[in-house]
Amino acid sequence: MNPSIVRLAVIGSRASWGRLLGITAGVAVGVTLALLLGGAYQGLDARDERSSWMSASGGYVADGDTSPRAVTGDMASLGTDRVLLARTTDRHEGARIGRFDVAALTTSSVTIPGITDLPQSGEYYASPALIDRIARVPADELGDRFGTLTGTISDAGLASPDSLVVVVGATANDLLERPTAQIVTDFTGLPYRANSSYQTVAIVGAIAVLFPVLLLVSIVTGLGAAARRERFATLRLIGATPRTVAAIAALETAATSLVGALIGVLMAALLGPVAALVPVDDGVFFAADLAVTPLTAALVVAVTVAASAATAGWRIRRAGIGPLGQTKQRQEKTPSMLRLLPLAGGLGMLIATTLAVLAGLPVPRVGTLIIIGFTITTVGLLVAGPYLTLIAGRIMARRSGKAAGIIAGNRIRRTPVATFRSVSGLVVAVFMVSVFAGAATTADQSAAPIVGPGSLAVTTLIQYLEPTLDAADPVGTDAERARLAATPGITGVVTVYTLDSGDSPDVGRLLLVAEAANGLGLGAVPPAAVVSVNSDVMTGAPAVFTPAEATDVAELTPSILLLGTDGSTAALERARTALQASTIFTTGWRPAVTRTDLADDRLQSMAASYATLAYLGIGVATLIAGLSLAIATVSAMIDRRRMLALLRLLGMNLAGLRRIIILEAAAPLLAVMALSIGLGFLVADLILVGLTDSGRSVGWPDARYLGALTASVVLALAAVAAAAGRLGKNTDLAAIRYE
Amino acid sequence: MTVFIQARGLRKSFGTTDALRGIDLDIHRGEVIAVMGPSGSGKSSLLHCLAGVLVPDSGKVIVDGVTVSALNEARRSALRLAEFGFVFQFGQLLPDLTAVDNITIPLLLRGMKRRQALKEAHGWLDRLGLEAAAAKLPGELSGGEAQRVAIARALVAHPSVLFADEPTGSLDSLAAENVLTAMLELVRQAGTTLVMITHDPRTAAYADREIIVRDGQLAATDRVGIS
Ligand SMILES: Nc1ncnc2c1ncn2[C@@H]1O[C@H](COP(=O)(O)OP(=O)(O)OP(=O)(O)O)[C@@H](O)[C@H]1O
Ligand SMILES: [Mg+2]
Numbered sequence: 017m018n019p020s021i022v023r024l025a026v027i028g029s030r031a032s033w034g035r036l037l038g039i040t041a042g043v044a045v046g047v048t049l050a051l052l053l054g055g056a057y058q059g060l061d062a063r064d065e066r067s068s069w070m071s072a073s074g075g076y077v078a079d080g081d082t083s084p085r086a087v088t089g090d091m092a093s094l095g096t097d098r099v100l101l102a103r104t105t106d107r108h109e110g111a112r113i114g115r116f117d118v119a120a121l122t123t124s125s126v127t128i129p130g131i132t133d134l135p136q137s138g139e140y141y142a143s144p145a146l147i148d149r150i151a152r153v154p155a156d157e158l159g160d161r162f163g164t165l166t167g168t169i170s171d172a173g174l175a176s177p178d179s180l181v182v183v184v185g186a187t188a189n190d191l192l193e194r195p196t197a198q199i200v201t202d203f204t205g206l207p208y209r210a211n212s213s214y215q216t217v218a219i220v221g222a223i224a225v226l227f228p229v230l231l232l233v234s235i236v237t238g239l240g241a242a243a244r245r246e247r248f249a250t251l252r253l254i255g256a257t258p259r260t261v262a263a264i265a266a267l268e269t270a271a272t273s274l275v276g277a278l279i280g281v282l283m284a285a286l287l288g289p290v291a292a293l294v295p296v297d298d299g300v301f302f303a304a305d306l307a308v309t310p311l312t313a314a315l316v317v318a319v320t321v322a323a324s325a326a327t328a329g330w331r332i333r334r335a336g337i338g339p340l341g342q343t344k345q346r347q348e349k350t351p352s353m354l355r356l357l358p359l360a361g362g363l364g365m366l367i368a369t370t371l372a373v374l375a376g377l378p379v380p381r382v383g384t385l386i387i388i389g390f391t392i393t394t395v396g397l398l399v400a401g402p403y404l405t406l407i408a409g410r411i412m413a414r415r416s417g418k419a420a421g422i423i424a425g426n427r428i429r430r431t432p433v434a435t436f437r438s439v440s441g442l443v444v445a446v447f448m449v450s451v452f453a454g455a456a457t458t459a460d461q462s463a464a465p466i467v468g469p470g471s472l473a474v475t476t477l478i479q480y481l482e483p484t485l486d487a488a489d490p491v492g493t494d495a496e497r498a499r500l501a502a503t504p505g506i507t508g509v510v511t512v513y514t515l516d517s518g519d520s521p522d523v524g525r526l527l528l529v530a531e532a533a534n535g536l537g538l539g540a541v542p543p544a545a546v547v548s549v550n551s552d553v554m555t556g557a558p559a560v561f562t563p564a565e566a567t568d569v570a571e572l573t574p575s576i577l578l579l580g581t582d583g584s585t586a587a588l589e590r591a592r593t594a595l596q597a598s599t600i601f602t603t604g605w606r607p608a609v610t611r612t613d614l615a616d617d618r619l620q621s622m623a624a625s626y627a628t629l630a631y632l633g634i635g636v637a638t639l640i641a642g643l644s645l646a647i648a649t650v651s652a653m654i655d656r657r658r659m660l661a662l663l664r665l666l667g668m669n670l671a672g673l674r675r676i677i678i679l680e681a682a683a684p685l686l687a688v689m690a691l692s693i694g695l696g697f698l699v700a701d702l703i704l705v706g707l708t709d710s711g712r713s714v715g716w717p718d719a720r721y722l723g724a725l726t727a728s729v730v731l732a733l734a735a736v737a738a739a740a741g742r743l744g745k746n747t748d749l750a751a752i753r754y755e
Numbered sequence: 756m757t758v759f760i761q762a763r764g765l766r767k768s769f770g771t772t773d774a775l776r777g778i779d780l781d782i783h784r785g786e787v788i789a790v791m792g793p794s795g796s797g798k799s800s801l802l803h804c805l806a807g808v809l810v811p812d813s814g815k816v817i818v819d820g821v822t823v824s825a826l827n828e829a830r831r832s833a834l835r836l837a838e839f840g841f842v843f844q845f846g847q848l849l850p851d852l853t854a855v856d857n858i859t860i861p862l863l864l865r866g867m868k869r870r871q872a873l874k875e876a877h878g879w880l881d882r883l884g885l886e887a888a889a890a891k892l893p894g895e896l897s898g899g900e901a902q903r904v905a906i907a908r909a910l911v912a913h914p915s916v917l918f919a920d921e922p923t924g925s926l927d928s929l930a931a932e933n934v935l936t937a938m939l940e941l942v943r944q945a946g947t948t949l950v951m952i953t954h955d956p957r958t959a960a961y962a963d964r965e966i967i968v969r970d971g972q973l974a975a976t977d978r979v980g981i982s
């Protein structure tokens with residue numbers, strides 16, 4: 017190919033330099049995001065791998081086991097290949113601490129990633145973030161729970177620099193008391209990500225974020241297409257073959273996107289450490305987690321360059337540029353109703369799966385079916401978009417009485433594919449946000465603890481006791497309780513009893529000494545020695561006291577210990593610490609909790625724990641989609657500036673022109689967005705019902721959803737308005753020649 | 756006859772090129788004027804200044820007593836909408852709109868109801884023998900048809916002045932003849948002022964008056980007061 021032809025074709029004018037710059041910048045942004053996304057995926061994998069030891073499990077200690085390898089209170093019975101583990105979730109100032117109590121011989125061959133030796137009774141290893149926390153607050157609020165610090169858990173055993181993890185040494189005797197103790201031979205667990213629900217979320221997220229990135233790249237590589245077609249027509253006129261012209265287009269785009277992609281790699285490398293600071297699922301990332309491997313980078317660069325060059329060449333060939341250029345406008349093929357088929361197919365698949373699950377039919381691989389159905393639905397939405405856009409355009413063109421509406425409507429119906437492309441990113445983002453928000457309504461339901469008169473204070477610690485275990489004294493000695501009551505900030509210690517069997521009306525209710533009940537301040541207590549109260553008081557229901565049939569609590573089973581606090585954080589943490597340092601803790605299933613903690617536990621469903629990630633992904637997707645819309649609008653405006661200036665010449669004012677530009681973006685946006693919101697909730701409902709095999713259904717979305725939706729609409733309008741704001745300059749009559 | 760458009764001392768340069776170098780011109784109501792001159796002499800620039808599309812560097816244009824060059828862009832827009840129509844060589848129809856929709860635009864911009872505007876537009880198509888082309892897109896029209904549609908659009912709102920820049924420049928002689936006669940007939944009927952640039956002396960012969968632009972100035976015979 018003659019290099020001077022290439023020069024003529026590529027470096028035409030300042031406008032074409034702007035175009036090349038736009039493509040480079042767009043590709044750079046796209047590649048940066050794609051790499052960061054890939055990095056995040058890989059980073060989540062890595063952190064999951066490192067923390068998988070935390071889900072290690074083994075057999076429970078069998079009562080009355082008489083085999084030679086039975087685990088007893090004697091440490092030696094563990095041998096060097098086994099340890100006893102009791103796993104609990106502790107809390108401090110609202111943060112969750114993973115606590116691993118381990119009984120192991122000093123000679124044990126069992127290892128935990130991140131620490132060299134297993135701690136002995138009285139010692140503990142903690143993660144750096146936890147060590148900082150312990151140093152920050154008085155020992156009686158946190159440090160005293162664990163013993164003596166003997167070492168730090170290194171990064172190799174931690175998901176995130178923020179992870180709060182502690183491995184506490186114990187004796188076999190201590191742990192045998194615990195109902196949750198397990199015999200563990202190996203600290204390797206199944207990574208969380210193997211979980212198919214997680215995979216569902218990951219795939220959905222990847223589609224949601226990658227799509228707008230690809231769209232952005234596709235839109236910027238099409239920048240200035242009109243001007244370029246003219247230049248190529250000139251080349252054809254002076255004798256270049258269609259092949260030459262296509263090759264020039266491909267070459268030009270390849271070179272530009274190579275530069276863009278390389279800049280993208282550089283930006284991803286620079287931004288990685290910043291992106292690592294975004295907390296996902298309880299913690300920020302180690303910078304290394306997000307680092308892009310050279311192989312990935314090379315792959316992304318190669319794919320970007322090859323794909324954009326191929327599309328550019330193909331577009332030019334398809335445009336069929338003759339020596340006379342584009343005197344006759346190339347007509348888009350009118351989208352047919354057949355475009356609704358994939359959407360209908362995807363929805364049909366989801367509905368069929370859900371109905372089959374509801375009908376109790378044995379459906380194999382429900383998760384996979386749902387992912388496929390969901391993917392087809394999403395793609396279907398994109399395929400159907402142009403058809404729906406066409407319909408919206410037709411209606412507008414027919415119904416509108418204003419010049420702007422007629423012009424915009426006709427433009428839309430003549431170019432539905434291009435019109436829809438510019439808004440498709442936002443449409444997909446809104447669809448995703450709706451599906452997600454719909455699904456999340458289930459997770460969020462009744463998340464906040466109930467507060468009100470008659471409800472147990474959220475500052476009261478609830479320590480469940482283990483009544484079936486024959487500990488010497490599960491409530492602790494009077495001295496123990498006196499010590500708790502004397503802790504500064506603790507306002508009362510109340511034992512709650514239950515009656516396990518019999519046909520007394522007391523069964524199933526909580527029983528307590530009337531005087532103690534009065535101390536809780538939950539309302540009127542009838543005059544009786546022992547009173548009973550509804551058991552859902554622990555989850556926030558208003559208390560209703562009645563006289564109990566039992567008259568002496570000594571005949572009842574102590575089940576719960578309530579520790580009232582003065583409500584200050586320090587008092588609450590001191591109370592937790594005091595409880596854990598006492599013998600009472602060792603007989604419980606888990607450390608004491610408040611009702612706030614319980615609500616927080618309920619929120620730890622998968623959907624909720626990945627909420628940040630999902631909202632982040634959708635936020636990024638919306639931003640890029642908004643950017644794409646702005647670029648597409650500006651570029652369409654520049655391509656049509658002659659036409660728009662002509663309207664000004666005919667006497668249309670700038671406001672009218674602006675209305676055209678806004679209508680051209682708003683009409684398809686609103687039409688297809690309304691559909692994606694409706695579909696989003698329907699799909700969320702189908703996915704939930706299908707996956708959970710239950711009557712769970714979506715509720716009313718929360719403020720975050722409305723916020724996200726408003727944000728995307730505002731962003732879209734801002735993008736279009738920003739573009740429309742440049743109309744005056746771009747349609748300056750003096751700058752355009754009319755001949 | 757009253758002077759409708761008055762140009763005084765019009766100067767306009769583009770960078771180092773002086774397109775107009777002091778033009779004085781009076782145009783009367785209902786007059787048909789042919790503007791001739793070599794390529795690059797400043798004919799189009801003159802037309803654009805008269806129509807308020809270009810703002811002259813110095814000098815002024817007064818239309819019906821209003822100094823156009825003193826108006827802001829919005830007011831000039833309004834003036835164009837109320838008083839002027841334009842026809843160019845080619846490519847002036849909105850490509851996404853059918854012929855009939857294209858014609859309705861000036862009417863709609865003036866606030867006419869769409870139904871009424873469509874009725875008027877069909878009437879114009881009828882008069883120009885284009886009824887069959889009503890539902891066609893500009894890309895589907897022949898060059899002559901497209902020019903006639905453009906003329907219909909320029910005249911549909913009954914402007915006082917029609918500015919035409921080589922309206923038949925892209926047509927063969929037969930089509931040019933057709934378009935030209937149609938345009939002149941309509942203009943004469945309505946008493947519209949026509950300022951038309953042309954290279955063709957035969958076309959110019961239809962005009963009441965010919966003016967010749969050379970190097971951004973009017974040829975001697977065309978100076979104000981002399982004619
Ligand atoms: N926007 C512009 N920028 C730079 N130069 C311009 C511009 N418009 C006109 N010119 C220059 O001003 C001079 C007069 O141009 P104009 O278009 O008025 O000529 P014309 O008489 O209409 O020519 P033609 O018969 O070829 O259409 C020319 O030299 C032209 O190059
Ligand atoms: Mg000219």
